[in-house]
Amino acid sequence: MLSLKVPLKNAESVKKQLMKKELLDYGFKPKKEGAYLYFPIKNSVKIKSAELVEETFEKKEKQSYIANLPREIKEKLPSSFDIIGDIIIIDITKDIEKYEKEIAASLLETHKSVKTILKKSGIHEGEFRTQKLIYLAGEEKKETIYKENDIQLKLDVEKVYFSPRLSSERKRIYQKVRKGENILVMFSGCGPYVFTISKNTEAKHILGIEKNPVAHEYALGNIVLNKAKNVELVNADVREYLPKLKERYDRVIMPLPKEAELFLMDAFKVVKKGTVVHLYGFEHEDEFYKAEEKLASEAKKAGIKYRLLEFIKCGNYSPGKFRVCLDFKIL
Ligand SMILES: C[S@@+](CC[C@H](N)C(=O)[O-])C[C@H]1O[C@@H](n2cnc3c(N)ncnc32)[C@H](O)[C@@H]1O
Structure with a gap:
């Protein structure tokens, strides 16, 4: 690693x-x-x-963040959790729920920069892909400022979808951006793609479209926080907004892995020859070919020709299932 x-x-x-x-x-x-x-x-x-x-490294034992718990409980602890700014979000399964206060106290003790511990209650759901979170310990709050790739993002971790696990994927994308590009980020959330690109590239203009009004409000605040000069944000449904656009973009990013292909027809309305599209999806490792099948079928319907550039695995979703990204160029 x-x-x-x-x-x-x-x-x-x-x-x-x-x-x-x-x-x-x-x-x-x-x-x-x-x-x-x-x-x-x-x-x-x-x-x-x-x-x-x-280099290769030895994994830390799970116990490193937990004091005084029975061994059979330590074995059931999740091996990882998300740290978003000064908030830890952990998945506590039913069988260790009884110990959640001790676990939370231990996490606070061992992570000096963390102020709040929340636990997941269910999965990301609904159109806005948000997740219910329950307060466990520390300061009672759900708003934080997260840093990555030289940007800052203020957000409410319950009302806005955000994953810190995609920071290297966002880096992969901004490293491809060339000087002067006009970029469209569909499903822009509180702005992780928009601001990492704005900060780390010489893109000309970046338009982010997000339907969740809370995520959009945070994204507007993040323009100020990051002193971004080339960012425009719209609170809208991409399906209604894209047909109004006259611009044809150099790059289109589609970070809605659940059924993003259903929005390909909309994305095709704002592409031109040479546009690079980053299409995210969830696919099982036995069926990676399906990602391209879905693209091929939509492109055929729209009469769009493309060349596949790259297929990337960019995160785990569930056992055997991955978040993937197809990069393709319009011909
Ligand atoms: C998986 S999240 C990604 C958010 C952000 N790009 C990120 O990486 O953190 C998908 C986002 O798409 C938004 N969304 C869902 N349907 C939408 C639509 N029809 N138009 C615009 N935004 C939409 C959701 O509210 C959510 O914020």
Whole structure:
């Protein structure tokens, strides 16, 4: 996995910088070899005196974030949880519910920058893909400021869909953007794609369209927070809004993995020769071919010709099922 190789004398200051940027991977143990310390990290980063290298690391035992619990309970603890800004969101299954207060207290104790622990109650659902969350410990709040790829996003983690697990995928996308591009982000949420692109590229203009009014309000606030100059946001249903657009975009991003293909016909209305489209979906590993089948069928109906550029697995959804992205170019 990705790692930073740091001379021992600089280890403490590099660790602080990694923690501040929320790049340290707490699931693995840093290791010492000779005069160097190796930190497991989530994303590539440039830090003075540190070298980016590939390394293997020992997984931290789950107990590291939990004190004084029976062993059979420790074994059932989730191996990971999301940290969004200063909020931890954890999945507590029925069989360990009895211990949730102790688990939450331990998480607060072991994560000094975290102020609030929430637990998931159900899955992302509804048109806005939001998730009910229950307060467990710390400060009683659901709003936070999250940092990634040199941007900040303010959001309510219950009223707005957001996944910190997609930060490297967002980086993959912004690294493809060329100077002067006009970009459309459908389903833009509180703005993770919009702002990572605005901050890290020389795109000319980025339009984000989001239907959830709460997500849209946060996204508007995030324009100010990120001092973004080339971002325009609209609170609308893409289906109603896209037909009104005269612009034909250089790049169209479709981060609605559940049934995004149903919006392809709408997306085809704003493409031109050379447009690159990033189409997300959920597919089982035995049926990855279905992602392209769905695209091929919609493109045929619309009389659109395309060339497939890349197929990327960009996250786990459930056992055997992945979040995938198809990149294709309009011909
Ligand atoms: C999976 S979330 C992705 C949000 C954001 N792009 C991100 O990565 O955090 C999908 C988003 O699409 C929005 N949405 C769903 N249907 C929509 C539609 N017809 N028009 C515009 N936005 C829609 C939802 O409210 C939600 O915020």
